[in-house]
Amino acid sequence: MIKEQKAEVAIIVIVDQNNGIGKDGDLLCHLPNDLKHFKKITTGHTIIMGRKTYESLPKGALPNRINIVITSDNADNYPGCIVARSVDEAILLTKDKEKVFIIGGGKIYSSTLHLANKLYLTRIHHKFKDADTFFPEIDFNNWELIEEEKHKADDKHLYDYSFTTFIKKE
Ligand SMILES: NC(=O)c1ccc[n+]([C@@H]2O[C@H](COP(=O)([O-])OP(=O)(O)OC[C@H]3O[C@@H](n4cnc5c(N)ncnc54)[C@H](OP(=O)(O)O)[C@@H]3O)[C@@H](O)[C@H]2O)c1
Secondary structure, eight states: OOOOOOSEEEEEEEEOTTOEEEBTTBOSSOOHHHHHHHHHHHTTSEEEEEHHHHHHOTTSSOTTSEEEEEOSSOGGGSTTEEEESSHHHHHHHTTTOSEEEEOOOHHHHHHHGGGOSEEEEEEESSOOTTOOEEOOOOOGGGEEEEEEEEEOOBTTBSSOEEEEEEEEOO
């Protein structure tokens, strides 16, 4: 595994109370404020995603970000993206960047949680019965909560949710 750690390798994810993150190739629910939060945090930076997460993006590569897709597939199928063949290759491709964001999905989170030193975790205060993709278990002894913002459900958000940010303890 690559040791030359950059300043910030951040994971950004929205989970339900079972650590569920997706169903049938899509998110568990639509929370517009979380999409805004995601956009604000990641714009201008490099994002790394798995092939299935790329396929879930309605308009392909996300604008104003360097998009890296990890896949064994033909690179021509990922317009506007840089294709990497492994997590190590993706991280190596970002070695001159101060910050990189891992944006999912489940397979990529599982193979990168140990590399991350920051975690932007949106919690949906609900348990979905039918999630089929999950975030790996987090040992919160290793993480320090540095920000928390709670929101109530409203006409655009079916569930209460919280934005939390953690940094990895030394
Ligand atoms: N809640 C959230 O914040 C969030 C965020 C992102 C995604 N999601 C959801 O998560 C689901 C997708 O997650 P997923 O786990 O099914 O797929 P994924 O991690 O997005 O993509 C899996 C694919 O990426 C490549 N890949 C992943 N890990 C790799 C590794 N370590 N080395 C080499 N290649 C690797 C492989 O592509 P090839 O098969 O092409 O080789 C693999 O089939 C969707 O439902 C999506 O909506 C949720």
